[in-house]
Amino acid sequence: MYVCLCKGITDKDIKEAVRAQGVGSLRELKQLMPLGSQCGTCTKVAQKIIDDTIIDDTMFKDVG
Amino acid sequence: MKGNSAILSALNEVLTTELTSINQFFLHARMYKNWGLSALNDKCYKKSIKDMKQADVLIERILFLEGLPNLQRLGALSIGEETQEMLGCDAKFQTAQISQMKPIIALCEQEKDFVTRQILVDILEYEEEHLDWLETQDYQIANMGIEKYLQAQL
C-alpha cells in the first residue's frame, strides 16, 4: 500500500530500503527518498514499517 | 441549541473519519475505473458520495448544537496498490470507523441526545453494510480465485 501519498512511496519501497540499503531510521530513509517532505502525515507509519522490518529480519536470523 | 461539549468533539471526530473516507473511496473508485473494473468503480464511487452526504448531516448537526465543524482535519488515507490490497485497506478503514462510533453512540444515549444518537446509528448501519460487502468480496476471491473475480468486475 501507499505509505506516503504525497510522494507515491509504498511500504514495499520502505522495506526494500531497509533490507537492501541497510536503512535503520527515518532520518536515513529520508536521505534516500522524499518521504514525509510534504504534509508529514506518513512519518509515523513509515517509522513503524522500518522497525517491523528490522524485527522481522532479526527473527529470521535467529531461526537460522 | 447548545450541545454537550463531549458530544460535539465526538461528532467532529466522526466528521474527520467521513471526510477521510470520502477521499479514500473516491481515489480507490477511480483507480478501479482506470483498470476497467467498472463494478468496483461504481461501488466505491457511491460509497464516497454517501460519505459526503453523511459528512453533510454531521456538519449540520454540529452547527445546530452551536459547535464548529472541523473541516480542516483529515485522517491518513490507506490506499492499496492492487485490488485485493485496496479491498483490505477499505475493510480496515470500515472496522476502525465502526469501533470508533460505538462508544460515541453510547455517549449520546447516556447524555440523552437521542437525535444525534439516531444520526450516528444511521451512519453506523450503512458502514456495517459496507464492511459486510467487503467481506463478501473477500469470500468470493477466496472461492473463485482473483482472476475470475476480476473478470466479473469488468
Ligand code: FES
Ligand atoms: S503523505 Fe508523505 S509527505 Fe504527505
Ligand SMILES: [Fe+2]
Ligand atoms: Fe461513511
